[in-house]
Amino acid sequence: MTNPLYQSMIRAATETRNIDFKAAMNWLTASKCERFEILKDVAAFANVGGGHLIIGRDEPTYTSGCVSSEQAESFDPTDFNTFVNRYLRPAVECRITIEAFNGDQLIVIEIPEFDSSPLIFQTVGNCGDTTCRKNPHFKPGDLFTRTKAQQSQRVSDPDDMRDILNRGLRKNQDELMNSFQRVLASPSAIEQALPQSPYDNELEEDERDFFHGIFYPWVPHVGHFDLTVRPANYQHERLELRSTPSKIKQYAYVLNRNNVFESIPYDNDHESRNFSGGCRMALKKPEWRRYEGVSLRQSGLYRLVRIFPEDFKPNEDRTRAELVEVDRSLWLDSFVTQMTMLHLLARRIARDLLSDLGDEVQIDLRVDGLAGRRLLVNRPDPMLELRLRLSSTPGSENVFRFPLRTTRRALEVDAVTTARNQCAKILWTFGLSGDGLIGIQRGLLGGFDPTALTAE
Numbered sequence: 001m002t003n004p005l006y007q008s009m010i011r012a013a014t015e016t017r018n019i020d021f022k023a024a025m026n027w028l029t030a031s032k033c034e035r036f037e038i039l040k041d042v043a044a045f046a047n048v049g050g051g052h053l054i055i056g057r058d059e060p061t062y063t064s065g066c067v068s069s070e071q072a073e074s075f076d077p078t079d080f081n082t083f084v085n086r087y088l089r090p091a092v093e094c095r096i097t098i099e100a101f102n103g104d105q106l107i108v109i110e111i112p113e114f115d116s117s118p119l120i121f122q123t124v125g126n127c128g129d130t131t132c133r134k135n136p137h138f139k140p141g142d143l144f145t146r147t148k149a150q151q152s153q154r155v156s157d158p159d160d161m162r163d164i165l166n167r168g169l170r171k172n173q174d175e176l177m178n179s180f181q182r183v184l185a186s187p188s189a190i191e192q193a194l195p196q197s198p199y200d201n202e203l204e205e206d207e208r209d210f211f212h213g214i215f216y217p218w219v220p221h222v223g224h225f226d227l228t229v230r231p232a233n234y235q236h237e238r239l240e241l242r243s244t245p246s247k248i249k250q251y252a253y254v255l256n257r258n259n260v261f262e263s264i265p266y267d268n269d270h271e272s273r274n275f276s277g278g279c280r281m282a283l284k285k286p287e288w289r290r291y292e293g294v295s296l297r298q299s300g301l302y303r304l305v306r307i308f309p310e311d312f313k314p315n316e317d318r319t320r321a322e323l324v325e326v327d328r329s330l331w332l333d334s335f336v337t338q339m340t341m342l343h344l345l346a347r348r349i350a351r352d353l354l355s356d357l358g359d360e361v362q363i364d365l366r367v368d369g370l371a372g373r374r375l376l377v378n379r380p381d382p383m384l385e386l387r388l389r390l391s392s393t394p395g396s397e398n399v400f401r402f403p404l405r406t407t408r409r410a411l412e413v414d415a416v417t418t419a420r421n422q423c424a425k426i427l428w429t430f431g432l433s434g435d436g437l438i439g440i441q442r443g444l445l446g447g448f449d450p451t452a453l454t455a456e
Contacts, residue, residue, distance in 0.1 A: 002100060005429065006108050009052060010101045012431025013062040015150040018051035019431070021062040025055060027074040032127035035083065036137035042084055043119045044144040044152035045111040046092055048163075049424070049434075051146070056106040066104035075107050087138075088119045118143055163438070198234045199301050202277065206295045210280045211305055214293045223308035223330070223369030227342050229349045230301045232360035232405065238300040238353065244279040245272060248296050251349060300353040304345075308369065309334065329374040336423050336440040339367075343419040350408045357409035364403050370426065371398040377436075397429050416441060 009019050020041055025034060038053070045051030055075075058065035077096045085091045095110040121144075125137035138144070143155040145163075215224075231238065239247070272281040278297035291307040310329050342365065350361045402422050406414070420441060424434030 003097065003108075006052070006054075006097065006099045007101060008429060009108075009431055010054060010057075010099065010106060013057070014431050015062070016428075016432060017048060017146045017148070017150060017434070018045065018428060020045075020051065020053050020150065020152075021057045021059075022053060022055045023058055024065060024067045024071055026071045027076075027080060029074070033129060033132075033137070036125045036127055039084060039087055039121075039125065040138060040144055040152040042092065042094065042109075042111050043088055043121065043138075043142075044146045046114045046119045047144060048113075048146045050113040051111050053109040053111070054106055055109065056104065067107055069105070072098050072105055072107060075109075080109075087121055087123055087125065089122050090115065090117060090119065092119060198236075199230050199299065202297055202299060202301050203228070203303065205277075206280070206297075206301075206303060209275075210282075210295055211293055211303075214282050215291070215305060215307075222311040223328070223367075223373070225304070225306045225308075225338065225342060226364075226366040226368065227304045227306075227346065228302065228362075228364040229346045229353075230299075230362050231353050232362055234299060236299055239278075239296075239298050241274075241278065241298050244296045244298060245274060245281075247352065248272070248279055248281050248294055251294075251296070251302070251345060302349050304342075306338070310373075311369075328372065329376050330370070332375055332377045332436075333440050333443075336420075336437055337444050339423050340416055340419040340441055340444055343415040347411050347415040350411050354408045357407065357412070359408050360405060361408060361411065362403070362405050363411075364401070365422070366402075367400045367426065369398060370400070370430075375432070400426055400429075416445070 013021075015021055022038075027035075041051075041053055045053075054062075056065050056067040056071075057063070075096050077094070080096060081093055084094065092112065092114065094112070097108045097110070099106050099108045121138040121142040122140055124139050126132045127137065138154075144152050145155050147153055272279060274280075277299070278295065278301075280295045281293070283292040291312075292305065294302075294304045296302050308330065310331060343363075346361075346363050354361060400422075404418065420434075420437045423437055427434050
């Protein structure tokens with residue numbers, strides 16, 4: 001059997017912060033120098049969220065080369081992990097897989113992110129070469145990270161050190177929170193869908209009577225976000241019916257940490273109508289390059305569908321916008337910003353619908369229409385615009401679903417982090433790294449470090 005994620009990474013043949021290619025080697029006969037270089041990669045990947053070493057591809061294209069059966073057999077997981085944990089603490093367990101790709105045999109070493117504290121070298125890495133006496137591969141106390149140049153190096157930059165330490169603090173906070181939740185019998189945040197409930201019937205009704213009429217038949221041909229927020233426990237009259245129109249407008253404004261408002265411009269350019277179960281509002285402004293629909297029910301069920309702004313372009317006199325049929329793009333900054341704002345919106349809704357921090361909420365986010373696009377990055381220099389086609393690897397995913405059942409307490413802290421992790425997962429699936437996501441979110445939050453968010 002083959003792993004779709006491994007196949008996608010091999011097919012992309014691109015090194016990133018979390019993916020590295022190595023030439024074929026035999027682990028049993030490899031020199032200490034070669035083994036120590038692998039150790040540096042293991043430590044670096046574990047400290048930046050995990051990663052994959054793909055062994056068997058030749059430089060510089062990473063499209064040719066393979067390992068022999070003897071080389072594949074030499075990578076015994078027990079022997080490999082024993083060697084790794086002889087030099088690194090805390091202990092880490094790497095997964096080793098033999099992957100077949102277009103007739104080639106490759107070795108994929110999957111390195112997990114550290115559990116609670118970063119991986120640190122415990123002993124010196126001197127392979128015996130004369131140059132290593134003065135400059136060993138690693139020394140006791142060394143902390144390694146992956147650079148933007150896709151290299152494993154000792155941590156020397158304060159931002160890299162801060163990023164690793166924040167990861168450790170985040171994980172320890174999560175473990176502490178989970179311990180409290182277990183004591184209080186409150187389940188921690190897990191990615192799973194709720195069982196069948198009356199909310200499902202309401203969603204079907206909204207789809208049939210409202211969203212279908214706004215977006216179909218052309219919505220399958222454009223990219224869009226589809227966000228649903230609902231309490232875990234169904235209550236038909238959770239909200240006053242007369243309050244739903246005003247709350248929809250309130251939810252159009254998401255307040256970030258520095259009191260900067262990001263708005264959905266409903267105001268006077270919307271079509272709203274009440275119905276027996278709540279209020280629905282549609283925004284169709286092609287000249288603004290925005291198509292959106294939102295519904296809020298008395299039961300507390302909220303759904304928002306928002307089209308990617310890149311899928312419309314203004315006509316010559318800029319009086320209206322037309323659907324982009326070919327050569328579609330996606331601005332990375334805009335995409336990460338929208339994902340983050342949607343999670344902040346979900347947090348705001350949960351505050352209004354849930355009375356207790358331990359109350360559970362179900363958030364379902366679907367991102368549709370990603371394959372076949374150019375990813376545009378305009379940072380930090382406009383002259384260095386990066387254009388990558390997300391469908392450069394055949395079979396790349398087009399639809400991503402992120403079901404999350406969590407508590408209001410966890411959502412208060414995790415909203416921004418969850419958005420960033422989901423963006424990284426999308427990019428990683430296309431063989432791209434998640435470098436720069438924290439910087440984009442920091443810009444959105446007015447310079448505030450998104451990894452340091454706490455419950456308000």
